[in-house]
Amino acid sequence: MGEGGGCSSGPTRDLQKLKQQAMEYYRENDVPRRLEELLNSTFYLQPADVYGHLANCFSKLAKPPTICKVVGKSVLDGLGLPTLQVEIFCTIQNFPKNICSVVISTHFEVHENAPPEVAEAEVAERLDAVNTAVQWVNETITKELQGMAPSSQAEVDQVLRTFFENKVQEDKEKKELEKSVEDSTVLTPSSLMPPPPPPPPAKKKGQKQGRKDTLTEKPVRPPEPVEPVLSGSMAIGAVSLAVAKASAMLGNKPLYLRIASLKHQQGVAMLQQIQKHITKTMEMPSPPKAETKKGHNGGKISQQQVTGKMSHLGCLTINYDTIEQPLLLIQGICANLGLEMGTKLHLAINCAAHELVDYSKGKYEVMTGTYKHAAEMVDLYVDLVSKFPSIIALIDPFRKEDSEQWGSIYSALGSRCHIIAGTASRSVSKLLEDGNISTPRSSGLIIKHTNQTTISDLVEITDLIDSNKHMAVFGSTEGESSDDSLVDLAVGLGVQFIKLGGLSRGERVTKYNRLFTVEEELNQSGALGTRCLLPLLPLSHE
Known part of the structure; x- marks a missing residue:
């Protein structure tokens, strides 16, 4: 066995090496002293408690996750x-x-x-x-x-x-290669010849040189290509x-505190119970005959008959005869509940102008069969805010292509309500790349967490928005899920408003419930400040 014993010299050396490494680890981390202190502190504890303390001691020495x-x-x-x-x-x-x-x-x-x-x-x-x-x-x-x-x-x-x-x-190199292959197969000698110059415009009889036709309306700019x-x-x-x-x-710790630690700023999401009452009332089918509903304040306000359907965003899509009708409906509901518009409830209207434009007519179709030029839309919004001062924000009042009108409405209403760019804004990555959030001219932006947007990007963009004294609104996308992390992101980033959609369907109710939970947690910890995170109620139309 003397000769054969040499076969175990390798494992023996490995074992000795491991023992040496263990001794050095214990010496560097002062494990004996820690164990002695731990045993002294647990002298009167049961054995199970001692083992638990030992486990905690060693877990602190373990490598971080x-x-x-x-x-x-x-x-x-x-x-x-x-x-x-x-x-x-x-x-x-x-x-x-x-x-x-x-x-x-x-x-x-x-x-x-x-x-x-x-x-x-x-x-x-x-x-x-x-x-x-x-x-x-x-x-x-x-x-x-x-x-x-x-x-x-x-x-x-x-x-x-x-x-x-x-x-x-x-992806860029792939597309360039595909384009070069396509061009090489499509080009012919005739296609290489420059096209003939266009004929000069026909001059009307009696029209003087340089005179403009005052009756010709400015053409509507085509929609910009969708950001790839x-x-x-x-x-x-x-x-x-x-x-x-x-x-x-x-x-x-909750996710919003983790985000807040990255942002170094904290806000709180507050949702008033009134929103549920408003949504439920709007969703209820109207009776066939006009009836009156007694409010909490003892008054009686007649309810308009509402017909419509629920959109995939959880909004009640209603038919109306005037622009003011949906707002009057909400105003009546609030009066019946004993609430004063502009005091306990404010409105942010998602105008969604990009969905209203009729390119064949070059106008916005504000109601079925009612068309207005972009310049006329400014007057419409000014009149609406004057009649309903409880409107504190207009989201996407124009397409992003109508830059002139964005400037006009900001000048006319910027001191009375927020002009917010949602769809009219660019993606977070583009905003950070350019470092410019002033196009189109607005007082706030809706930011979303989607695609390649990282948490660091969200921190950076909200810092940029804050430094420019703009307002950040955190919004959800249309195809959302039941994951409620969006609320923690909004609270942690310290934004003032959150745009979630109607108070219906599980994927949105989950987020509203998360808002309540965050509020309760911050109330208990005493961290609930005066700055609130407010949800924007949707107002849709058909």
């Missing part, structure tokens, strides 16, 4: 359409553990009356975007983030940004949010 795996999955959103879910797994005391998951909303608009071929194309595009995002998360992003601490949000977001920039460059979205980009925003949520859970 690090990301070991990120998993992307395709799930369904509130409309039953595919979207992205991201799960974060961390190594905790040498064991992998599922920490949290988030579901991000897609950027796709929902067209309820779209032709079948358009709807099919949109479904295919959405499915491709989600599948690409799942692939990015499961193949590359999970490898890039392995070993990183969830608490290192800035470092994580930088990795995600770099990854996305590379994908954008790859790289397929799969939702992976960036989802992973960034999931890492922030994982850090919050590992630190045993």
